[in-house]
Amino acid sequence: MSADNNNQQDRIQQNQHIQPQLSFWQIFNMCFGFLGIQFGFALQNANVSRIFQTLGAEIDEIPILWIAAPLTGLIVQPIIGYLSDNTWNWLGRRRPYFLVGAVFTTLSLFIMPHSPTLWIAAGMLWIMDASINIAMEPFRAFVGDNLPQKQRTTGYAMQSFFIGIGAVIASALPYVLTNYFDVANTAPAGEIADSVRYAFYFGGAVLFLAVGWTIVSSKEYSPEELAKYHQHESQQQTIPSTHQRSSTQYRLGAMIWMTIGAVFTTAIITQELDKQLYILSLGIFCFGPLQLLCSFKLKHNQTRDRSELGMLFNVVDDLFHMPKAMRQLAVVQFFAWFALFAMWIYTTAAVTSHHYGTTDVVSQAYNDGADWVGMLFASYNGFAAVAAIIIPFLAKAVGIKLTHTINMFIGGIGLISFYFITDPSLLWLPMIGVGFAWASILSVPYAMLSGVIPPTKMGVYMGIFNFFIVIPQLLAASILGLLLKLFFDGQPIYAVVLGGVFMIISGIAVLFVEQNNKTQ
Numbered sequence: 001m002s003a004d005n006n007n008q009q010d011r012i013q014q015n016q017h018i019q020p021q022l023s024f025w026q027i028f029n030m031c032f033g034f035l036g037i038q039f040g041f042a043l044q045n046a047n048v049s050r051i052f053q054t055l056g057a058e059i060d061e062i063p064i065l066w067i068a069a070p071l072t073g074l075i076v077q078p079i080i081g082y083l084s085d086n087t088w089n090w091l092g093r094r095r096p097y098f099l100v101g102a103v104f105t106t107l108s109l110f111i112m113p114h115s116p117t118l119w120i121a122a123g124m125l126w127i128m129d130a131s132i133n134i135a136m137e138p139f140r141a142f143v144g145d146n147l148p149q150k151q152r153t154t155g156y157a158m159q160s161f162f163i164g165i166g167a168v169i170a171s172a173l174p175y176v177l178t179n180y181f182d183v184a185n186t187a188p189a190g191e192i193a194d195s196v197r198y199a200f201y202f203g204g205a206v207l208f209l210a211v212g213w214t215i216v217s218s219k220e221y222s223p224e225e226l227a228k229y230h231q232h233e234s235q236q237q238t239i240p241s242t243h244q245r246s247s248t249q250y251r252l253g254a255m256i257w258m259t260i261g262a263v264f265t266t267a268i269i270t271q272e273l274d275k276q277l278y279i280l281s282l283g284i285f286c287f288g289p290l291q292l293l294c295s296f297k298l299k300h301n302q303t304r305d306r307s308e309l310g311m312l313f314n315v316v317d318d319l320f321h322m323p324k325a326m327r328q329l330a331v332v333q334f335f336a337w338f339a340l341f342a343m344w345i346y347t348t349a350a351v352t353s354h355h356y357g358t359t360d361v362v363s364q365a366y367n368d369g370a371d372w373v374g375m376l377f378a379s380y381n382g383f384a385a386v387a388a389i390i391i392p393f394l395a396k397a398v399g400i401k402l403t404h405t406i407n408m409f410i411g412g413i414g415l416i417s418f419y420f421i422t423d424p425s426l427l428w429l430p431m432i433g434v435g436f437a438w439a440s441i442l443s444v445p446y447a448m449l450s451g452v453i454p455p456t457k458m459g460v461y462m463g464i465f466n467f468f469i470v471i472p473q474l475l476a477a478s479i480l481g482l483l484l485k486l487f488f489d490g491q492p493i494y495a496v497v498l499g500g501v502f503m504i505i506s507g508i509a510v511l512f513v514e515q516n517n518k519t520q
Contacts, residue, residue, distance in 0.1 A: 019148040019229040029217040030146060031158040033098060036210025037136050038166030039203045040105050040128070042381075044069075045344075046171050046374075047196050048112075048125055054192060055118040065122050067279065067477070069129045074470040076133040078315045081463030084138045085456065092220035093145065094138035094459070101135025102211035109204035113197040135211060137466070141459040144450035145226060146218070152450050153395050156443035157388045163442055164385030164435070166206075171378045173199040230455035244306070245320050250295035254288040261285025277478050290316050318457060319464050325452040326461065328513040329445050330468040335506035336408065336441050338472035342480060342499035343415060343434070348373045349492035355424040372424060379428050383435025384442075391443060401510050404444040408507030411437020415500030419493055437503055448513060 022030075052065055084094050091099065108128035115121035143155040174195040177183040185195040221229070261284035268277050290312070297313045306317060322330070352369035353359050360366055387407070395403045414433030421427055446462070453461040480495055488494035 021148055021151055022146065026218070027147070027151070027155055027158050030142060030214055031139075031155065031162055032217075033102075033135075033211040033214035034139055034159045035162040035166045036102070036207035037105075037132060037139070038163045039170045039206045039210070040109060040132050042167040042170035043109065043173070043200055043203045044125070044128060044132075047174065047199070048121075051113065051115065051121055051192055051196070052118060054187075055115065055121055055190060057118055065118075065125070067474075069125070070470040070473045072126060072129040073133050073466055076130050077137040077466040078460055078463030079311065080134050080137045081141065081459035081461070082311050082315055083459075084141065085459040088223055091215075093223070094142045095215050095218070095220060097138045098135050098211050098215050101131050101133070102208050104131035105135060106204040106208040107131075109200045109207065113192040113200045115192075137463055138459060140446055140462040142218075142220075143446070144453075144455070144458045144462070145221060148229075149451050153400060153443065153447040154392045156446045157391045157439070160391070160439040160442040161385050161388035164381045164383075164388060164439065167381035168378050168385070170199070170203055171374065171381070173202065175374075226455055245294075245317065247295045247298035250291045250298065254291035254295065256288075257291065258285055258288030261288065274478070274482060279474050280478050283474070315460060315464070318460055319467070322461070322464070323452045325514045326449060326465070328509070329449055330465070332404075332506050332509045332513065333441075333445055333465070333468040334472045335502045335509060336437075336445075337469045338476050339412070339415070339499035339502035339506065340438070340441070341473045341476040342495045342502070345477070346480070346492040346495035346499075347376070347418075350418065350496045351376075351424060351427065353491070354419070354493040355422070355427070369424065372427070376427055376431050380431040380435040380438060383432050384439040385435075387436040387439035388443065390436075391439060395444070395447075400444055400448060401513060401515070404440050404510045405507040407436045407440035407444075408503050408510070411435075411440075412500040412503030412507065415503060416497050418496045418500075445510075448515065451515075 057065060080097055084097050087093050087096060089096060105128060108124060108131055112121065112124045112128060115124055139159065140156075143152060143159070147155045174185060174193075177195045177198055178185040183195045183198055185193045187193045261281055264281035264284060265278065267273065268275075268281055294313050294316050297309045301309060307314065309317075348370050349359075351373050352366045356365045356369035358365045358369075391403060391407070394406070398406070410433035412433075414430030414437075417430045418427065421430070446465075449461070449465060450458065480498075483498075484490050484492065484495055
């Protein structure tokens, strides 16, 4: 009887153009692929530096070699978002990209640990990260497409749950293989240990099977169905023609950005500043030619329809016409991801120097501290999986903005407490807060964003939103070392403290994000 009532209710909703709510297991199936994607990311994050060093990389070369990861996301995600917005075939809208990304990521995971030289390994990192981004980016839009607004927080929280589970298992996999299955974790010079190789094989299989399960167990709405469900949203979120950026504005913007980039680059050369600052200066400069191209396209446009001016123009044009709430969320994301990157790259150095009292990388104390950091990182991902279950209930109780504020505050306080905790065995306690912040960062901003962007541009705007994840990471990689050297006597514990402060700022910033009735 209840099943008949549910089917009748779905039919009524469809007739009224109200998007049907999905069951728990339908949401579970559509998010399950993220378990596999996170397997790939976690194996990459935990082991690629080890592979680079095994193949002869010096410690100061590793940041440059790693720059592939954020730069690839910066380029690939908006492109894939735009393409998936404009795709519809027998496999669907987003699922074709799930499949392509899963196939190439699996192949990359199988090949990566067999890299014979450092530069082949670096090239494989580019290919692997591009492939992961192809599979991952449409997953964010997938939730926005398939779930009505009131269920999107649950959908993104479910993704966070699988991210946490996948990260814990994948991060611990080499350790488990060595200690429980007697797989060697050492190898001759220039060769990758079997524990890492087998972990990559297993991760490739898990990724393909998990993404494959989402592809075969989930459906997608056609563009016509989505247009009916989101007709009211689309009308509200259309950009008035009077607010559209003109050819002259693009040309003026290009001149400003190229001038700033050129001056910045010249200063780096003449003042012999850190070479990693080139990442920022050249990035600023390169945004100028992109705007010149947009100016040229508009000037020679024979129609009034901007959608006909090509992918590159539309991605840049959409960047300049982000909804106000999206611009506000960009500030939230900027401070959050700067904090995360500070934590990721400096926690090992901070704990080993501040809590274990050593900077000698070959000492027993240093390696004990580094091993403990690995367990701390696994623990915050585990706490994030728990937090992902709690966040939807908390959002219903206190609202989605205050939920994010609470989570960011306890995460920030957790990072700041690293300075004051003297017993390293107690450092798992702050990781509870970090886990809640991590789960919230991966879910709440996306739930808020999906309610303010045009449904027909869900993919491209999710890709553009990734800019505000990548840019703070590039900025942190470029200036954190300089800040520590100038103001904190080079002590890495202060980078972790600064990360905590930035998390709290992010929690405050979200309170100023405008919401409509649906996203509240």
